[in-house]
Amino acid sequence: MHSDIKNRNTLQRKLVLETVRNMTNHPDAEMVYDEVSKINPMVSKATVYRNLKLLAKQGHILHIPIPDGADCFDFNCSPHYHIKCRKCSRVFDVDMPYQENLYQNIKNYRGFVIETHQIVFSGLCPDCK
Amino acid sequence: MHSDIKNRNTLQRKLVLETVRNMTNHPDAEMVYDEVSKINPMVSKATVYRNLKLLAKQGHILHIPIPDGADCFDFNCSPHYHIKCRKCSRVFDVDMPYQENLYQNIKNYRGFVIETHQIVFSGLCPDCK
DNA sequence: ATACATGCAAACACTTTGCAGCACA
DNA sequence: TGTGCTGCAAAGTGTTTGCATGTAT
Numbered sequence: 001m002h003s004d005i006k007n008r009n010t011l012q013r014k015l016v017l018e019t020v021r022n023m024t025n026h027p028d029a030e031m032v033y034d035e036v037s038k039i040n041p042m043v044s045k046a047t048v049y050r051n052l053k054l055l056a057k058q059g060h061i062l063h064i065p066i067p068d069g070a071d072c073f074d075f076n077c078s079p080h081y082h083i084k085c086r087k088c089s090r091v092f093d094v095d096m097p098y099q100e101n102l103y104q105n106i107k108n109y110r111g112f113v114i115e116t117h118q119i120v121f122s123g124l125c126p127d128c129k
Numbered sequence: 130m131h132s133d134i135k136n137r138n139t140l141q142r143k144l145v146l147e148t149v150r151n152m153t154n155h156p157d158a159e160m161v162y163d164e165v166s167k168i169n170p171m172v173s174k175a176t177v178y179r180n181l182k183l184l185a186k187q188g189h190i191l192h193i194p195i196p197d198g199a200d201c202f203d204f205n206c207s208p209h210y211h212i213k214c215r216k217c218s219r220v221f222d223v224d225m226p227y228q229e230n231l232y233q234n235i236k237n238y239r240g241f242v243i244e245t246h247q248i249v250f251s252g253l254c255p256d257c258k
Numbered sequence: 259a260t261a262c263a264t265g266c267a268a269a270c271a272c273t274t275t276g277c278a279g280c281a282c283a
Numbered sequence: 284t285g286t287g288c289t290g291c292a293a294a295g296t297g298t299t300t301g302c303a304t305g306t307a308t
């Protein structure tokens with residue numbers, strides 16, 4: 001494992017990573033920023049955004065783009081699916097196996113190169129229903 | 130078929146609906162606005178947004194929330210999936226049957242009420258690969 | 259006549275970026 | 284020591300909203 005990109009391990013970056021790892025509730029950037037601020041109020045929001053993006057690109061955290069809302073992040077990097085409550089907007093894991101077959105089905109679909117997929121369920125969480 | 134909501138059939142609304150029906154390329158609100166403007170430059174962008182939202186709620190068009198990008202709309206209202214090219218950002222239909230089983234699998238999942246799901250594939254379109 | 263719809267502009271939520279100074283390797 | 288990173292503020296997207304006016308029913 002070797003990367004061409006020379007990334008520095010700044011205090012801010014370590015703090016963002018640690019924070020996401022300690023949050024189990026799929027925080028979005030704002031929520032991470034709030035947590036980070038509790039420990040070091042000097043860290044700017046732009047830095048949180050930049051580091052979340054970088055850490056996701058490096059594979060240290062999972063970036064979950066959410067339709068109709070702020071993207072959120074997950075310390076669990078293995079591919080998995082999510083459900084978003086349409087009332088409280090919270091995002092939860094769905095304990096469903098990754099649908100490899102889905103990917104197989106449309107591989108080479110009409111000249112497309114299909115790389116990833118995501119499934120987002122929508123409905124009501126136990127608290128809101 | 131009866132609706133409690135008294136909606137008026139304004140020129141603007143008819144124009145937005147007709148425009149989406151004539152566009153087969155999953156336009157987002159901006160693209161619809163551009164088309165609408167060609168016919169009637171007086172129609173405001175807010176009106177296009179308002180009418181797209183209303184028409185989708187009424188079931189006349191399909192609203193497709195796109196992660197990492199502008200939501201788009203589809204004259205084809207039957208549930209189906211999409212693929213977004215990560216290079217040109219265009220959205221295409223995927224000719225894959227609606228995965229009813231997916232829904233069945235997690236119905237009543239841990240107290241959730243699951244209402245809908247969407248699958249968005251990502252990769253490269255034939256033009257970009 | 260009167261609710262609903264419109265145009266406009268401003269506000270909104272989320273995210274990125276330009277820049278000058280700072281700090282990690 | 285130098286490039287990568289930071290904080291700040293401003294700008295950039297995509298979308299919604301308050302308000303006065305307009306219009307379909």
